[in-house]
Amino acid sequence: MSGARPRLVPYARRLWSRRHFVTAFATARLTAQYSRSRLGQLWQVLTPLLNAAVYYLVFGELMNTKDGVDDYVPFLVTGVFVWSFTQNTLMTGARAISGNLGLVRALHFPRAALPVSYALLQLQQLLASLGVLAAILLCCGQPPRLSWLLAAPALALQTVFATGLSLVLARLAARTPDLAQLLPFVLRTWMYASGVMWSMAHLLRDDSVPAGVRVLLEANPAAVHLSLMRYALIDGYGTAGLPPHAWALAAGWALAAGLGGFVYFWQAEERYGRG
Structure with a gap:
């Protein structure tokens, strides 16, 4: 590849023109990922x-975080499925360049196609899991309702956010591979601060929580995405579980991460696979 940055x-148009490559790569990786396991x-x-x-x-049981949370099983399962999508997108995105150096050095294509492909792979996995999530909701007394349709825009915003952040991590990890080893600890901390297993709304109603911490928790993009999906899928979750201006926050995070991550990744396009 030439040393001049496109x-x-x-560059964005070239990436869009390679969308069939992105889809095929994601599908092939998805098929190969579990090819050696019996299940x-x-x-x-x-x-x-x-x-x-x-x-x-x-x-839920030992620490009793289910206390005061209606329909804790749907609450927890929805949170785990949604968080797993974000976590896996970032983990695979961080290795998108460093784990495919042979492909990067051998072929001429927009390097952003790799982290975007991995994000698409994780989205495919989540979509395959949503049927099971719906079955669990039904078994727990959560019948289908119109608000389930809100899961589509909520998931779209989350996908753009996670893809943008994975582009940032892909560039950083391309130069510092050790970042991929540190990332699981960062993500675990983020998960605990995002209300995957406990109610964020209950904590925010606690007057002992400092105002600055309250603002950070309400603006936490992972917590916002979890709240939107739970609001869409769980009857009784209610607007009390949503942070103020949740949809605006989700859209703002998606725009900032999606556009910012793409530009940040593009700025180092000519350096991937070198050195």
């Missing part, structure tokens, strides 16, 4: 379900 708009792609569903079971035992 211009941003033509195959069932692990797409089993992994978040097993995580939810562990979190229910540790947090």
Whole structure:
């Protein structure tokens, strides 16, 4: 690849023209990911379900975080499925360049196609899991309702946000591979601060929480996405579970991360695979 960085708009157009490559790459990776396991792609569903079971035992029962949370099982399972999508998108995105150096050095294509492909892969996995999530909601007395349609725009905003952040991590990890080893600890901390296993609304009603901490928790993009999905899918979650201006916050985070991440990644386009 030439040393000159391509211009941003033509670069975006080239990436769009390679959308079939992005889709094919994501599908191939998805098929190969579980090819050596007996249960195959069932692990797409089993992994978040097993995580939810562990979190229910540790947090719901032993730490009693289910106290005061109506329909805790749908609350928890929705949170785990949605958080797993964000976490896996960032983890795979961080290795998109550093883990595909042979492909990067051998072929000429927009390098952003790799982290975008991995984000699409995780979206495909989540969509395959939503049927199981819907079945769990039905078994827990959550019948289908019109608000379920709100899950589509909520998921779209979350996908743009996670993809933009994965582009940032892909560039950083391309130069500092050790970042991929540190990332799980950062994500675990973020998960605990996002209300995956406990009610953020209950904490924010606590007067002992400092005002600055309250603002940070309400603006936390992961917590906002969780709240929107729970509001859409769980009857009785109500607007009390949503932070103020939740949709505006989600849209703002999606725009900032999506556009900012794309530009940040593009700025180092000519350096990927070198050195």
